[in-house]
Amino acid sequence: MAALFDPLLIAIVAPLAVALAIGCGLPKRWSVRLAYVGFGIPLLMALHVWWHYSAQTPVSGYAFLRQYSTGLDGLGVSLKLGLNGVALPLFVMAGIVGFAAGLYAIQSQAERLKIYLMLLLVMQGGLMGVFASVDILFLYFFHELALIPTFIMVGVWGGRDRGYAAMKMTIYLTLGAMISLLGLIALYARSGANTFDLIALREHLARFPLAEAVQRDLFGLLALGLGVLVSLWPLHTWAPLGYGAAPSSNAMLHAGVLKKFGLYTLIQVALPLLPAGHAHWASALAWLAVIGNVLIVGFVTIAQRDLKQMIGYSSVMHMGYAFLGIAAGSAVGVGGVILMMVAHGLSVALLFQLATCIHHRTQTFALDEMGGLARPAPVLAALFVAATFASIGLPGFANFWGELAIFVALWKYSPLITALAVSGVVISAVYGLRAASRVFFGPATERMNEVASRQAPSDLRWSERVPALVLLAALLFIGFWPRSLSPAINPALPASPVAAASASR
Amino acid sequence: MTLEALRLAAADNLWGAIMPELMLGCIALLLLGLEIVLPRRLHGVIPDVAAAGLLGTLLGLALNWSSVAVGRETFNGLLFHGTSGQLMRVFFVLSALFVCLLARVTLPRHTAPRVEFHHILLVVTAAMMLLAQSNHFVMLFVALEAATIGLYLLVGYFRGSTASLEAGLKFVVMGALSSGLLLFGIVLLYGVAGNPALPGHTTQALHFAELSRFLAANPDNFVASLGVVLVLAGVAFKIGAFPFQIWVPDVYQGAPTPVTAFLAVASKGAGFAVLMALCGQGGAFAAYGWLTTPVLTAIAAATLLFGNIAALTQHNVKRLIGLSGVSHAGFLLLGVIASAQTPMAAGAVYFYLFAYLAASFAVFGVMAHVAGQDDSEQELDHYHGLAKENPLLGAVLAIGLGSLAGIPPLAGFMGKLFILVSAFQAGARALLAVAALGVVISIYYYFGWIKAAFFETWTPPSGEGAGPARPERSPVTPVAAFVLGALALASIAIGFYPGPLGELLTLR
Numbered sequence A: 001m002a003a004l005f006d007p008l009l010i011a012i013v014a015p016l017a018v019a020l021a022i023g024c025g026l027p028k029r030w031s032v033r034l035a036y037v038g039f040g041i042p043l044l045m046a047l048h049v050w051w052h053y054s055a056q057t058p059v060s061g062y063a064f065l066r067q068y069s070t071g072l073d074g075l076g077v078s079l080k081l082g083l084n085g086v087a088l089p090l091f092v093m094a095g096i097v098g099f100a101a102g103l104y105a106i107q108s109q110a111e112r113l114k115i116y117l118m119l120l121l122v123m124q125g126g127l128m129g130v131f132a133s134v135d136i137l138f139l140y141f142f143h144e145l146a147l148i149p150t151f152i153m154v155g156v157w158g159g160r161d162r163g164y165a166a167m168k169m170t171i172y173l174t175l176g177a178m179i180s181l182l183g184l185i186a187l188y189a190r191s192g193a194n195t196f197d198l199i200a201l202r203e204h205l206a207r208f209p210l211a212e213a214v215q216r217d218l219f220g221l222l223a224l225g226l227g228v229l230v231s232l233w234p235l236h237t238w239a240p241l242g243y244g245a246a247p248s249s250n251a252m253l254h255a256g257v258l259k260k261f262g263l264y265t266l267i268q269v270a271l272p273l274l275p276a277g278h279a280h281w282a283s284a285l286a287w288l289a290v291i292g293n294v295l296i297v298g299f300v301t302i303a304q305r306d307l308k309q310m311i312g313y314s315s316v317m318h319m320g321y322a323f324l325g326i327a328a329g330s331a332v333g334v335g336g337v338i339l340m341m342v343a344h345g346l347s348v349a350l351l352f353q354l355a356t357c358i359h360h361r362t363q364t365f366a367l368d369e370m371g372g373l374a375r376p377a378p379v380l381a382a383l384f385v386a387a388t389f390a391s392i393g394l395p396g397f398a399n400f401w402g403e404l405a406i407f408v409a410l411w412k413y414s415p416l417i418t419a420l421a422v423s424g425v426v427i428s429a430v431y432g433l434r435a436a437s438r439v440f441f442g443p444a445t446e447r448m449n450e451v452a453s454r455q456a457p458s459d460l461r462w463s464e465r466v467p468a469l470v471l472l473a474a475l476l477f478i479g480f481w482p483r484s485l486s487p488a489i490n491p492a493l494p495a496s497p498v499a500a501a502s503a504s505r
Numbered sequence B: 001m002t003l004e005a006l007r008l009a010a011a012d013n014l015w016g017a018i019m020p021e022l023m024l025g026c027i028a029l030l031l032l033g034l035e036i037v038l039p040r041r042l043h044g045v046i047p048d049v050a051a052a053g054l055l056g057t058l059l060g061l062a063l064n065w066s067s068v069a070v071g072r073e074t075f076n077g078l079l080f081h082g083t084s085g086q087l088m089r090v091f092f093v094l095s096a097l098f099v100c101l102l103a104r105v106t107l108p109r110h111t112a113p114r115v116e117f118h119h120i121l122l123v124v125t126a127a128m129m130l131l132a133q134s135n136h137f138v139m140l141f142v143a144l145e146a147a148t149i150g151l152y153l154l155v156g157y158f159r160g161s162t163a164s165l166e167a168g169l170k171f172v173v174m175g176a177l178s179s180g181l182l183l184f185g186i187v188l189l190y191g192v193a194g195n196p197a198l199p200g201h202t203t204q205a206l207h208f209a210e211l212s213r214f215l216a217a218n219p220d221n222f223v224a225s226l227g228v229v230l231v232l233a234g235v236a237f238k239i240g241a242f243p244f245q246i247w248v249p250d251v252y253q254g255a256p257t258p259v260t261a262f263l264a265v266a267s268k269g270a271g272f273a274v275l276m277a278l279c280g281q282g283g284a285f286a287a288y289g290w291l292t293t294p295v296l297t298a299i300a301a302a303t304l305l306f307g308n309i310a311a312l313t314q315h316n317v318k319r320l321i322g323l324s325g326v327s328h329a330g331f332l333l334l335g336v337i338a339s340a341q342t343p344m345a346a347g348a349v350y351f352y353l354f355a356y357l358a359a360s361f362a363v364f365g366v367m368a369h370v371a372g373q374d375d376s377e378q379e380l381d382h383y384h385g386l387a388k389e390n391p392l393l394g395a396v397l398a399i400g401l402g403s404l405a406g407i408p409p410l411a412g413f414m415g416k417l418f419i420l421v422s423a424f425q426a427g428a429r430a431l432l433a434v435a436a437l438g439v440v441i442s443i444y445y446y447f448g449w450i451k452a453a454f455f456e457t458w459t460p461p462s463g464e465g466a467g468p469a470r471p472e473r474s475p476v477t478p479v480a481a482f483v484l485g486a487l488a489l490a491s492i493a494i495g496f497y498p499g500p501l502g503e504l505l506t507l508r
Helices: A007-023 A028-055 A087-106 A113-132 A136-157 A162-191 A198-207 A212-229 A238-245 A248-258 A260-273 A275-302 A307-328 A331-362 A378-392 A398-413 A415-440 A446-454 A462-480 A486-492 A497-504 B003-011 B015-037 B040-063 B083-110 B115-133 B137-155 B162-193 B208-217 B222-239 B248-254 B257-279 B286-312 B317-339 B343-370 B391-405 B411-426 B429-454 B478-496 B499-504
Strands: A063-072 A077-083 B072-074 B079-081
Touching (some): A007 A077, A007 A113, A028 A063, A028 A087, A028 A486, A087 A113, A087 A248, A087 A260, A087 A331, A113 A248, A136 A248, A136 A260, A162 A198, A162 A212, A162 A260, A198 A260, A212 A260, A212 A275, A238 A307, A260 A275, A260 A307, A307 A331, A307 A415, A331 A398, A331 A462, A378 A415, A398 A415, A398 A462, B015 B040, B015 B115, B079 B115, B083 B115, B083 B257, B083 B343, B115 B137, B137 B162, B162 B222, B222 B257, B222 B317, B248 B257, B248 B317, B257 B317, B257 B343, B286 B317, B317 B411, B343 B411, B411 B478
Antiparallel strands (some): B072 B079
16 A cells, blocks of 8 residues: 555646546536645645655655656656655645645635636646656656646736736746757757656766766756746846736746746756856856846835735845855755745745735735725734745744855855845845835825725635745744754755866866 | 569559558549439438548558558559558548548538538548558659649639639649649659669669669769759648748638648648658668758758748738648658657657647637638637637637647647657757747747637627628537547647557657
8 A cells, every 4th residue: 555655646646636627517616625625635745745754765865756657768758756855845835835825716716716726726736746756857847737827827817917918928938948948858868868867867977977068058058948937137027027917826836836946957957967067157147146136126126116016026036046046056055045945935925925915905006005004904914024024034934044045155155246145135125124014004095095995904814814824834934943854955965066067177 | 574574563462451542542432422322311421421431441540550561562662561651541541530520510601512522532531641651753743643633622622712712723833833843853863863874773763762772872963962852842842841831821721621621731741751751761862861951951940930930920810820830840840850860750750740630630620610601711809708608619729729839738749849859869959949949939829829719808899890790600519529629638648648659659
C-alpha cells in the first residue's frame, strides 16, 4: 500500500481530476463542494511531505522520487517526480497559497463560478507539478499548463483594460516561455546526455562539463527567457498591468506561485548545470536587478495611485532581490532567495486578497479616494498592516530572513550593489506604509462617505478571514521558526557555483 | 520485350498491396451507380455509404497493418510500401472521413449535389494514398495530377458562388504552373541521368533509387541541380510554401469549407510525404543535400515569417487559417530539413502532421457550424459570444486553436517540441530562432480568435446603416458533437501521453 501512495502525484492529479469532473458538467452545488477537496488535497499532501521530509532517505538529493513512463523513454522524457531542498519549500508554499486562493475564489461569487473554479484548479494542478517535476520538460509543461488559465481568467473575469492586459500578458509570457523552452532544448541537445532528467543531466554534466562559450550562450538564453517570466527590468511591463486586471485568486496564484517558476528554474537548472555561464552573466544580472527592478521600479511604485497596480509593481521590485541573490550565487544567497520566494509568495498573495477585500468595501482601487477604513473594518486593517510589514521585510516575518540572507551574500559579492539594494527597503517602507495609512487611517474622503452612505462598509467576513489567516499564519510560522525549512534547503545548495566555475577553468 | 519479361513484370503487380486504394476507387464508382439505381428519396444515404466505405478502408488498413507488401517495391518499382506509406494512408483516409462529416453540415445549406462531391473526394483520397507511396516519378506525377484535378473540381464546387469560382480558376492556373515546373524538373533529371557521357548513367532515371545512385555519382551536375530545384518548387506549390503561397488565401477563402479543410490537411500532408521521400534520409535527392538544405532553409524561414505576419491582419477566418497553415508548412519544413541528418526528425514530421490533423479538423468543424449562407464570408465577428451560446463548440475551438498554436498540454505542443528537438540536433540554429519568433506571433492571432469566441459578446447591429446580421449557425447533430468532442479529447490525450503515437511513428 505504501508503495502505491505517492503524495506528489496525488497533489497534481487531484485538482486536475476535480477540474475534469466540473468540466464534465457537475451541478454547481457539487462543483463547489468538490472544489474544496480539489484545493484541500494539495495542501494536505504539501503538509505531509513537509512533515515527513526529514525522515526520508534522499536518492541523489531527492526524496519521494518516483518515475512514470509516458512512452517516450527513448527520448529521455518521463514523468519523474521528487522533491529536493529547493523544491520542498516552494511545493509547500504552492499548496498553502493554492488553498487560500481556492477558498477565496469559492466564496467570491464570481460570474460563471464553475468555469472559474475549473480553471483555477487546472492552475493549481500545474503549480504542484512545476515544483514536483524532476524532468525539466515536464517542469516546463506544468508551467504552461498553469499559465494558460491565467490568460483566460484575465481576459474573462479581469477588471479594467482586461482585453489589453490579457493580450499583453499572453504575448510577453509566451515569448519568455518560448525562449526558455529553446534554452532547455539546447541544454538537452548540447549536453549529449539524451535525457531531460535533471538528476541524470547533473551527473552527466558534472563529469563532462560544457565548453565555457556554450555555457555562456545557454545561460544567457535561459536568463533572458526566464527573466521575462519573472519580470526582470526592462521586460517587466506586463506584470503590473496584468496583475492590476487579473481577478484576485488568479493574481494570488500567478504573482505568488507561478512567477517563481523562472527563479526556481534558474536555481535548479541553470546554476548547477551552467556554472561558467552564471559567472559570466552574474554582474549584468545584478546591475539590471538593482538599478532596474529595485530602484527604478521602486520609485515607480511610490508614484502609483492605484492600490492593485502598486502591489503589482512592488512584486516586480521584490523580484529584483531574488535576482540579486541568484547573481551572488553563494549558498547563503541562493538559500536566501528560496526563503524569500516562499515568503514573497505568501505575502503578495495576502496583499492581493486584501486589496480585493478593500475594493469590495470602497468600490475603488484609487488610493486618493480612500480613507478611514480602519474604524469600520479593524480586522481588515490589522491584516493589511501585517501584510505590509511582511512585504517590507520586518523581523518576525518570513521575508526578513530571505532578504537578510540575500544582503549578507551580496555584501561579499559587491558592497556597492548591497548599499543600493538596502536602500530599496526604505522605498518599500515608504510606499507600503503610505498605502496603509491612506486606506485605513486619517479622515474619510468625500467619496468614501458617499460609498458608505449607500452601504456601510463591514469588517471581513469569516469566509474572507480564513484564507488571509492561513497565509499570515504561514508567514509568521516561518518567520519565527525558519529552521522549519532551512535544514532541508542547506544540503541542496551548491557549495558555491562561483567557486566551482573558477575551479573548472 | 519478350513474353517472358512481360510475364515477370506482371508477376510483380501485387494487386493486394494496393487494396485500400482499389477499394476506395470501387466505392467511388458504387456511389455513381447508386445514384442511378436508387429512387430519389433514398439519395440521402449515398454520402453515408461513402463514409462507411472510408471507415471500412480504415479498419482494413488497421487489420492488415503489417501486410506482406510492407517493406518492398511492387509494380516494377512504381510503388514502395513502407511504414511511412502506411501512416500516410491512414492520414488521408482519416482526413477524408472528417471531410465527409463537414460536408454533411455545409453542403445541405448550399443545395449543392452531394454524390459527385463524395465521388471526387474518394478518388482524390485514393490518388493521394498512391502518391505517398510512389517510388517513381511517373507514378508520382500521375498520382499528383489525379489528386490535383479532383481538387480543381472541388474548389470551384459551389457554382453559384463567385468566390468559389474565382478560387477554382486561381487554383487551376496556379496548379497548372506548378505541375509544369514539376514536370520540367522531372524531365531535366531524366535527360541528364540518361546522358551516356556521365558516370552512373541509367535508363531507369525516374526510379527513385536509380536516380539517387546517379545523383550520388554526379554530386555537382548543373542540369541535375536545376532539375532538383524545379521539382522542389513544384512541391512547394502544393504545400503552400513561400514564394509559392500566393494562391493560398484566396483559394482557401473561396473553396467550400470542407474542401478548404481537405486542402489544408490532406493536400499539405501529401506534399510533405513527397518531400520526405525526396529529401529525407536515403531519399532520392539525398546526395544533393548541399543544395536542398539551403534552399529548403531559405524557403522555411520565409514561409514561417510570411505565414505568421500575413495572418496577423486577417479578419476572415478562412484566410486566417490558410495563412496560419502556411506557417505550419514552414514548421514542417524545419522537420524535413532536420530529417536529412537526424533519424528522429522523420517521426517528428509525421507526429506533427497527425497532431495538425486532429487540431485542424476540430477548428474546421466549428467553422462549418458557424458559417452561414455565404461560405466565403466567415468573419471573426461571427464568433462573438460563441462560448456562451454553445459551450461545446467554444471548447472544441479553443482546444483546436490551442493545439495549432502549440500550447501545452495539447498535441500540437508535443509536435512542435519534437520538431524543435530534432532541428536542434541537426544544428539548424538560425531557423530555430525564426520558428520561435513565429510561434510568438502566431499566439497573437490564435488568441485573437479565441478572444472573439470567449471574451466578446455579440451585439446585434441596430439602427440605420447597421452591418449585415450574423449568419445563422447550424445546429450541432449528435454525430458531429461526438466526432468534434473526440477530436478535442484526442488532442489532449496525445499531449498528455504521446507515447503510443510516438512509438507508432518510431520516434526513438
